[in-house]
Structure formats: C-alpha cells, structure tokens
Amino acid sequence: MNASAKPERTRLSAEDWEDAALKLIADQGVGALAVEALARQLGVTKGSFYWHFRTREALLQASLERWEQYGEREVIEQIEAMPDPRARLPELFRRVAHELAPHRVYAALLKALDHPQVVPVMARVSQRRMEFLTNIYREAGLPPEEALNRARLTYAAYVGFLQLNFTLGLPRISHDEFDAYVEHMIRTLTPA
Amino acid sequence: MNASAKPERTRLSAEDWEDAALKLIADQGVGALAVEALARQLGVTKGSFYWHFRTREALLQASLERWEQYGEREVIEQIEAMPDPRARLPELFRRVAHELAPHRVYAALLKALDHPQVVPVMARVSQRRMEFLTNIYREAGLPPEEALNRARLTYAAYVGFLQLNFTLGLPRISHDEFDAYVEHMIRTLTPA
DNA sequence: CGCGATCCATACTCGTGCGTATGGTATCCG
DNA sequence: CGGATACCATACGCACGAGTATGGATCGCG
Incomplete structure (x- = not known):
C-alpha cells in the first residue's frame, strides 16, 4: 500500500532531505517533521539522515533558509x-x-x-x-x-x-x- | 521562583482544570497542553487530573466546549x-x-x-x-x-x-x- | 463521632521519537 | 582492481509524557 512509491534509486543529498522536509511541512505542518517519518517517505532509515544533518533542528533550519532563498x-x-x-x-x-x-x-x-x-x-x-x-x-x-x-x-x-x-x-x-x-x-x- | 503562586487551598473541580487549560492554551498554544504541566501550575499532581478526566483529549474537548459556550x-x-x-x-x-x-x-x-x-x-x-x-x-x-x-x-x-x-x-x-x-x-x- | 464518597499523591508501565554506535555497501579514483 | 570516502542499515540508549494502580487524606453528613 504505502511501500516505496518513489523509484529514486540514487543516493540522497542534504538538499533532497530539505525538499522533502518542506513538502512535509506544507502538507502536515512543522510539528509533523519527524526524521523517521521523513526517512520512511524517502525509502531509507535514520542512519542516512544523521549522516547529512547533525540534528533535527539543523534540518529545520536548513529547510527554512532554503525556502526563504527560493x-x-x-x-x-x-x-x-x-x-x-x-x-x-x-x-x-x-x-x-x-x-x-x-x-x-x-x-x-x-x-x-x-x-x-x-x-x-x-x-x-x-x-x-x-x-x-x-x-x-x-x-x-x-x-x-x-x-x-x-x-x-x-x-x-x-x-x-x-x-x-x-x-x-x-x-x-x-x-x-x-x-x-x-x-x-x-x-x-x-x-x- | 515559580512555586505555587496561587493560594487556592480548596479542592479542585473539573471547571478549574478547564479554565487553567484555556489559560495555558491562550499563553502557549494547544501543543503545550500537558497534564503534568497543568498539574504543577495548579499545585497538584496527575493523580488529581485523572480523577476529573478520563484522558487528556477529554480535557481539551471540555475546555473547547466551555470556551465556545462563554x-x-x-x-x-x-x-x-x-x-x-x-x-x-x-x-x-x-x-x-x-x-x-x-x-x-x-x-x-x-x-x-x-x-x-x-x-x-x-x-x-x-x-x-x-x-x-x-x-x-x-x-x-x-x-x-x-x-x-x-x-x-x-x-x-x-x-x-x-x-x-x-x-x-x-x-x-x-x-x-x-x-x-x-x-x-x-x-x-x-x-x- | 465515624463512615462513605470525593479528591489527591506516589510509584510505577508503556509508547514514541531523538540521538548514538557501529558495521555494512556502494561509488569514485588512482 | 583495491582502498578511501560517502552513504546507509541495524540495534541500541535515553528522555519525556500519557495513562494505571493503589493507598492516603479530606470533606460531607447522618
């Protein structure tokens, strides 16, 4: 049902996480921004996330700055x-x-x-x-x-x-x- | 500093909890509505709360209805x-x-x-x-x-x-x- | 007074979500 | 083709907040 619907087979970058975070924020609000949820949605696990970002807070910060830039x-x-x-x-x-x-x-x-x-x-x-x-x-x-x-x-x-x-x-x-x-x-x- | 500033020595009623909840919501938002925090603010513990309400959800519901009434x-x-x-x-x-x-x-x-x-x-x-x-x-x-x-x-x-x-x-x-x-x-x- | 009902404290369990440790796999480059 | 680096999985520890169990205190009332 909710299996990996996105056939993105390439490795992920920090920007990928930020975009996914912004999408999630737009859909369900800042409160729903959880790393494990994001990871599931991207078809990976937390292990990946904590390579790109030091903390959840850092992801939020980066995503906000990215949004402000665009x-x-x-x-x-x-x-x-x-x-x-x-x-x-x-x-x-x-x-x-x-x-x-x-x-x-x-x-x-x-x-x-x-x-x-x-x-x-x-x-x-x-x-x-x-x-x-x-x-x-x-x-x-x-x-x-x-x-x-x-x-x-x-x-x-x-x-x-x-x-x-x-x-x-x-x-x-x-x-x-x-x-x-x-x-x-x-x-x-x-x-x- | 933030010790029990309210000298309300009488026992509490459900309405007291609802009013305190509304005050907390007004100050810090719905997300900050936690039973232990409320209890501290009222100078009691969770034990009191769960006598008046079945769940945190029930408190929110009652508070909202009370607010809508007023x-x-x-x-x-x-x-x-x-x-x-x-x-x-x-x-x-x-x-x-x-x-x-x-x-x-x-x-x-x-x-x-x-x-x-x-x-x-x-x-x-x-x-x-x-x-x-x-x-x-x-x-x-x-x-x-x-x-x-x-x-x-x-x-x-x-x-x-x-x-x-x-x-x-x-x-x-x-x-x-x-x-x-x-x-x-x-x-x-x-x-x- | 005394006893039942009401109100509250203490001490737990349990789920959830962040962060860490460590080992595995893929990719690039010399 | 082999090793360094980049990326990811698995398995934990830990904090925090909801809810439960149970006993104690306090009030109302006959």
Missing part, C-alpha cells in the same frame, strides 16, 4: 516590471489568488510561530512583502501614511485568508464565487 | 442593540481592536487547526461570526452579495491581524499608529 522573487520582479502602476495591484491580487500552492509553506509556518526557529524567518519574509506592498500602493497614488496602512490591511487579509481556507474549510466556496470575492477585494482595497 | 455573546448583543446600523461597524471595529485579550484563545486555536478536535469548534464559531458580520453589512446598506464578500474580507483581515501581532511581532507598532490603522480600516471597509 522566495517569491519572480513574482515581485514581474509585478514591478509592469509599466502602469495602477495595473499592478489587480494583477498581484489575481495572481496570488489563483496560485495558492506556493503559499502552503507560508501558511504552515504561520501556525508554527511558537517555534523559535521560524520566527525570524517569517519576520524577514513578511517584512519584505509588506514593504513591497507598501511601495506598490505608493506608486498607485496613495500618500505614504495611507499606503502603509493599506498594505497592512491587505496583507492581514491575505494571511487571514490562508488560515481560513487551507486549514479551516469554511463553507466551501465555489470557483465562480471565489472569483467574485477576489474582484470585490480589488474594488475595495485598490485605489480607483 | 462565547462573545455580550459583544454581539450590545452591537445589535445599537439603534443606528451605520454606527455599528465602526463601534465593532474599535471595540475588537482595543480588547484583544479575549481573542487570544481564538488566535491560539487558529494555529491548531490540524488537531481534529478544534476544527469543528472553530468552524462553528467562525461561521457564526461571519453571519453576524454579513448581517451588519446588509443592515448598513450593502446588497446581499456585496455584504457577504465584504464580511469575508473583513473577517480575513481580523484573522490575519491576530496572527501577525500575537505571534509574529511585526515591527512593533506604536499605540497612536495603531489607532490610525484602525481608523484607516474603518474608512476603507465600512460603507460611507
């Missing part, structure tokens, strides 16, 4: 490359709304803010995103003060949405209804 | 008693923003949505609040569709705010700045 650089750059500043916000909203998969790790880490290791990472990532958002609002015409507060509001709505949907499954919303919601969001959070 | 009934009733529908939303916003303490349990449970026991409770509570919010928006003049989406957006902002502040400590915002943020929120999320 980042959302593409999205940011693509949005900032758009000529019309007013068009950036709607595009950003729609894009994030329709590509939720990359945000699963962020959502999982959001629920693990009691682990001392994830706090600094999340603080850095969230801070960068907030600054990015604030900039777009300024470029869209909002005065600085206003732009900052609007960015706070928007980002909070994003974070809350992740929680209410991935984990809690509030009355499952239909696809069309979701699109309508996104458009409503654009209308009320975006300067005309 | 609820936010007062707030809802007071807001609905206000004569002018337009005045309700700003009042609700300001009130929630300035009395965050009661929301700490909700914030903690938000991060424990992987525990099967908390999901139904949070689903019910969130659903009730959402319906309440939707109603207020309708009474404030928004068409039904619009009211529902606005309630979704507002509630998501609320949830996101809890995450970003209790747990993550984004660049510590000052008191005045926070008030300005709340007013900004009211302006953009509330029908004129």
Whole structure:
C-alpha cells in the first residue's frame, strides 16, 4: 500500500532531505517533521539522515533558509516590471489568488510561530512583502501614511485568508464565487 | 521562583482544570497542553487530573466546549442593540481592536487547526461570526452579495491581524499608529 | 463521632521519537 | 582492481509524557 512509491534509486543529498522536509511541512505542518517519518517517505532509515544533518533542528533550519532563498522573487520582479502602476495591484491580487500552492509553506509556518526557529524567518519574509506592498500602493497614488496602512490591511487579509481556507474549510466556496470575492477585494482595497 | 503562586487551598473541580487549560492554551498554544504541566501550575499532581478526566483529549474537548459556550455573546448583543446600523461597524471595529485579550484563545486555536478536535469548534464559531458580520453589512446598506464578500474580507483581515501581532511581532507598532490603522480600516471597509 | 464518597499523591508501565554506535555497501579514483 | 570516502542499515540508549494502580487524606453528613 504505502511501500516505496518513489523509484529514486540514487543516493540522497542534504538538499533532497530539505525538499522533502518542506513538502512535509506544507502538507502536515512543522510539528509533523519527524526524521523517521521523513526517512520512511524517502525509502531509507535514520542512519542516512544523521549522516547529512547533525540534528533535527539543523534540518529545520536548513529547510527554512532554503525556502526563504527560493522566495517569491519572480513574482515581485514581474509585478514591478509592469509599466502602469495602477495595473499592478489587480494583477498581484489575481495572481496570488489563483496560485495558492506556493503559499502552503507560508501558511504552515504561520501556525508554527511558537517555534523559535521560524520566527525570524517569517519576520524577514513578511517584512519584505509588506514593504513591497507598501511601495506598490505608493506608486498607485496613495500618500505614504495611507499606503502603509493599506498594505497592512491587505496583507492581514491575505494571511487571514490562508488560515481560513487551507486549514479551516469554511463553507466551501465555489470557483465562480471565489472569483467574485477576489474582484470585490480589488474594488475595495485598490485605489480607483 | 515559580512555586505555587496561587493560594487556592480548596479542592479542585473539573471547571478549574478547564479554565487553567484555556489559560495555558491562550499563553502557549494547544501543543503545550500537558497534564503534568497543568498539574504543577495548579499545585497538584496527575493523580488529581485523572480523577476529573478520563484522558487528556477529554480535557481539551471540555475546555473547547466551555470556551465556545462563554462565547462573545455580550459583544454581539450590545452591537445589535445599537439603534443606528451605520454606527455599528465602526463601534465593532474599535471595540475588537482595543480588547484583544479575549481573542487570544481564538488566535491560539487558529494555529491548531490540524488537531481534529478544534476544527469543528472553530468552524462553528467562525461561521457564526461571519453571519453576524454579513448581517451588519446588509443592515448598513450593502446588497446581499456585496455584504457577504465584504464580511469575508473583513473577517480575513481580523484573522490575519491576530496572527501577525500575537505571534509574529511585526515591527512593533506604536499605540497612536495603531489607532490610525484602525481608523484607516474603518474608512476603507465600512460603507460611507 | 465515624463512615462513605470525593479528591489527591506516589510509584510505577508503556509508547514514541531523538540521538548514538557501529558495521555494512556502494561509488569514485588512482 | 583495491582502498578511501560517502552513504546507509541495524540495534541500541535515553528522555519525556500519557495513562494505571493503589493507598492516603479530606470533606460531607447522618
């Protein structure tokens, strides 16, 4: 049934473990990150793990740094490359709304803010995103003060949405209804 | 240092354990809910606990139900008693923003949505609040569709705010700045 | 007073998951 | 082709937290 489904016959590297860890975190949260479970999933045993990493903590650390690195650089750059500043916000909203998969790790880490290791990472990532958002609002015409507060509001709505949907499954919303919601969001959070 | 600071010399009841559990959940999350830790904090040992509850799971269940009961009934009733529908939303916003303490349990449970026991409770509570919010928006003049989406957006902002502040400590915002943020929120999320 | 019910302490068992020790197998390179 | 190095398996020790067993203390009440 759950025998080794992955025919990865090559030896493993540290990066393989980190990727598997991130996948597991996205699926079941940081708390589920256990070395023996990971090993089973990779078709090996703990003996392998402790060759690559000194401890479980080290794996978490490395995985988080790897995740932070990969980042959302593409999205940011693509949005900032758009000529019309007013068009950036709607595009950003729609894009994030329709590509939720990359945000699963962020959502999982959001629920693990009691682990001392994830706090600094999340603080850095969230801070960068907030600054990015604030900039777009300024470029869209909002005065600085206003732009900052609007960015706070928007980002909070994003974070809350992740929680209410991935984990809690509030009355499952239909696809069309979701699109309508996104458009409503654009209308009320975006300067005309 | 942390010796029994509570001079509660009377015997304990199940409710005492539930209250202590909720306090611990609010402070350190559901994951920190351990019977021996709780017992220490109450100045007794496990022997006491297992007289009142069959299992740790039972305590969690009872605590959650107790929390759901206490609820936010007062707030809802007071807001609905206000004569002018337009005045309700700003009042609700300001009130929630300035009395965050009661929301700490909700914030903690938000991060424990992987525990099967908390999901139904949070689903019910969130659903009730959402319906309440939707109603207020309708009474404030928004068409039904619009009211529902606005309630979704507002509630998501609320949830996101809890995450970003209790747990993550984004660049510590000052008191005045926070008030300005709340007013900004009211302006953009509330029908004129 | 005294006795039954209620509440609690002490001392265990048991499962789970991290980390270690040590030996085995595969791979690369001279 | 043989040995050094990289990778992995097996078998442990150990800590920690849930749950159990059993006896002791304390309260209510006739």
